Amino acid sequence: MPPAPKTPEAPEALDTLATEAxxxxxxxxxxxxxxxxARLMNAEDRTVPEAVAAALPAIAAAVDAIVERMRRGGRLVYAGAGTAGRLGVLDASECPPTFDTAPGQVVGLIAGGPAALTSALEGAEDDRAAAVADLAALDLTAADTVIGVSASGRTPYALAAVEHARxxxxxxxxxxxxxxxxxxxAAEHRIEVVTGPELLAGSTRLKAGTAQKLVLNTVSTIVMVRLGKTYGDLMVDxxxxxxKLRARSRRIVAVATGAAPADADAALAATGGRAKDAILLLLAGVDAPTAAALLARHGGVLRDALRDAPPGTLCEAPPGAPPGAPGDAPG
Structure with missing residues (x-):
């Protein structure tokens, strides 16, 4: 079915929206x-986390469904316009350095394309056909997830993206x-974060945008935790x-293993700078190729790779390190 033609939002329809009041x-x-x-604006902002808290059951249900798809090789795609689109692109762009996601594994689509990131192309949000074309360019499949982000909940670009994806x-x-x-x-999972009227009526870059940022942080972070991209609270991927990030990697390896800085550096050098591999090398007493093979066998999940390490090789993890297999074996 072809996308519906572009239709401007009826002014009277906006009167019923909490975000426009x-x-x-x-x-x-x-x-x-x-x-x-400033105090008034700060007081309004303090209500946002409470609104997000009310939506946590819906957020958790969506996360579990997303993880199940991504474990099958699916991608996570955000689609939105204006502030919502920019926040989706921001979240997607931060996943590779934080979690070493593969190219294209997390994608942000914004109405109007990259130019809309730095320039206001507000008319682009009405273009339903563009949303369909943007998803078609990704060769979207049933394994993927599309999150439509929209404060009003009726942005044509986001709506068309969700309808086409479904x-x-x-x-x-x-x-x-x-x-x-x-x-x-239109969507299978509905995350409604109702932050109410804005300090400036209808300016949804304020509380609504803050809520979107908090939810996107929550979704992508927990998805990556569930996919084994962390070890406890350590960003091992x-x-x-x-x-700065090289120093952080050294600190992560040292915290997880109790290794001296020089030993952490040596392990990182042996594993091409991969903290997860370096931790496994140090805790399991294996070489870099064996560490890489163990992680590949277990989908990159460090805890599972540690459990599968050769018997008798695991060293005691230091106090404060994430609990798990190392603490179960003698040093």
């Missing part, structure tokens, strides 16, 4: 002293700022591409 007492905020206006059998999730939205109805 005016907050009580807002008519004279421009007359407030600066510090009072028609292909992909998992679909709606992240919206209003209840009972068209986008929520990070890409050490600068001096």
């Amino acid at each position: 005016r907050r009580e007492g807002g008519a004279e905020i421009d007359l407030l002293p600066t510090v009072e206006l 028609a292909l059998g992909a998992l679909t999730v709606a992240l919206v700022g209003n209840r009972g939205s068209a986008l929520g109805e 990070l890409r050490a591409t600068n001096a």
Whole structure:
């Protein structure tokens, strides 16, 4: 079925949205002293985590479904316009350095394309055909997940992306700022984070945008934890591409194994800078190729690779290291 033609949002339809409403007492905020206006904005912002907390069961259900698809080789795709689209691209772009995700494993699509990241191309959000074309360019499959992000829950670009993805059998999730939205109805999983009227009526880059950022952080982080991209709270899959990250890798290896800095550096050098491999090398007493093979055998999950290490090789993990197989074996 071809996408519906572009239709502008009816002004009267916006009147019913919590994200478009005016907050009580807002008519004279421009007359407030600066510090009072800052306090007012801060008070509004403090309500956002509570709104996210109310949606945690829905977030957790979506995460579990996403993980199941990604374990089968699926990708995670965000689709949105304006602030929502930029936040999706931001989250996707931070996954490779943080979790060493494969190219294209997490993708952010924004209405209007890359130019919309730095310029306001607000008209692009009405282009349903562009959303379909953007997903077609990815060769979307039933193993993939598409999260449509929209404060209003009716942005045509996000809605078309979710509808097209669902028609292909992909998992679909709606992240919206209003209840009972068209986008929520179109998706299999509905994450409704209702932050209410904005300090500036209708400016959803404020509380609604903050909520979207918090939810996207939660989704991508927990998905990566479930995929074995961490060891406890340690980012063992990070890409050490600068001096700061190389120092962080050394610290991660040292914390996980109790190794001296020089030994951590030697292990990292032997494993091509891969912290996860270096930890396995040090704790299991294996060489770099064996560490790589063990991790490959267990889908990159360090805990499982440690359990499968040759008997009698595991060293005692230091206090404060993530609990697991090393602590179960003699040093």
